[in-house]
Amino acid sequence: MKLLLFADLHLDTRFPSAGPVRRKALRDTLGRIVDLAQETGADAMLCAGDLYEHDRCSPSTAAFLRSSFDCSVPVYLAPGNDDWYGPQSVYQQVDWTPNVHVFSSESLTPVELADGVTLWGAAHLGPGPARDVLDGFAVTRGGVNLALGHGCAPGDVAITGLNHAFLGHVHTPEHAVNYTFPGNPDPLTPGETGERGAVLCTVHEDGSVSREVIDVSASRSLEWLDSETAFPLLDFDSVAAERTVRGQFVRDVLADADLDEAMRGRVLATGLRALEER
Structure with a gap:
């Protein structure tokens, strides 16, 4: 069986x-x-x-x-x-x-x-x-x-x-x-x-x-995504200063101590892409 x-x-x-x-x-x-x-x-x-x-x-x-x-x-x-x-x-x-x-x-x-x-x-x-x-x-x-x-x-x-x-x-x-x-x-x-x-x-x-x-x-198919490949021209510090939904999202991700740098980049990339597609 x-x-x-x-x-x-x-x-x-x-x-x-x-x-x-x-x-x-x-x-x-x-x-x-x-x-x-x-x-x-x-x-x-x-x-x-x-x-x-x-x-x-x-x-x-x-x-x-x-x-x-x-x-x-x-x-x-x-x-x-x-x-x-x-x-x-x-x-x-x-x-x-x-x-x-x-x-x-x-x-x-x-x-x-x-x-x-x-x-x-x-x-x-x-x-x-x-x-x-x-x-x-x-x-x-x-x-x-x-x-x-x-x-x-x-x-x-x-x-x-x-x-x-x-x-x-x-x-x-x-x-x-x-x-x-x-x-x-x-x-x-x-x-x-x-x-x-x-x-x-x-x-x-x-x-x-x-x-x-x-x-x-x-x-696992998303793991190639990182902040540089997905958003090569985007300054995340500048986005974090925005009083917008995506600004708050970036601030939350940058402040999350549970994320290592690789995961933080993937979360930023996939999350910002999703916000753009709304």
Whole structure:
């Protein structure tokens, strides 16, 4: 059985590199993930939470998600602490196509992926810190048992009886014997480390999992943009002195201590280009 795993895409993100161009790139990344699931013949697509950000999610993002997941592959979604499940969440508001299953309980609940293969999933039901979704859980079924959730203590996997846990929240990828953190598939902050992308997981008959990381990031194609190539004649200090929207934008970017020089240049370039195109 082949499962395509991703997590922490953060559509409509709050992260420092956010802007119209970056937000579009994140949507394009999800499109690549869905295409990859179909091209590889994956038996299911799994999202381990923080698909979007509840407080920033727009109606157009909700419509985009419904359209994106209207595909030939079963989709299993485990809401995280940023895209938590509740009455006003996209998860409840959207009329999903029949191939989409949203886990809606704080407790791990089972669905059968195939004969002898069970996927247990759980949801966060409100904002706040990510919790240990495996706390107090024990497998009650035979066969191969897998879990999908956002946030946990990986050491718990071994004592639950699970063969493998597919987890979100930790943005640095980690591939262990009995759990996988795929990390965010598209860059969100400067200085990220680790091989990240969508993870094609092959589940073997004995419950062991082998993995292949596939780069799906649409944002990497923006990395050539910097302040010199995109705006060679523009004096950023002069723009920062303007009492305009773009002046405020440049001041905010120049003052952001979380950005290194390379990222600052890319944010300035893509953001100013987007403002020009309005």
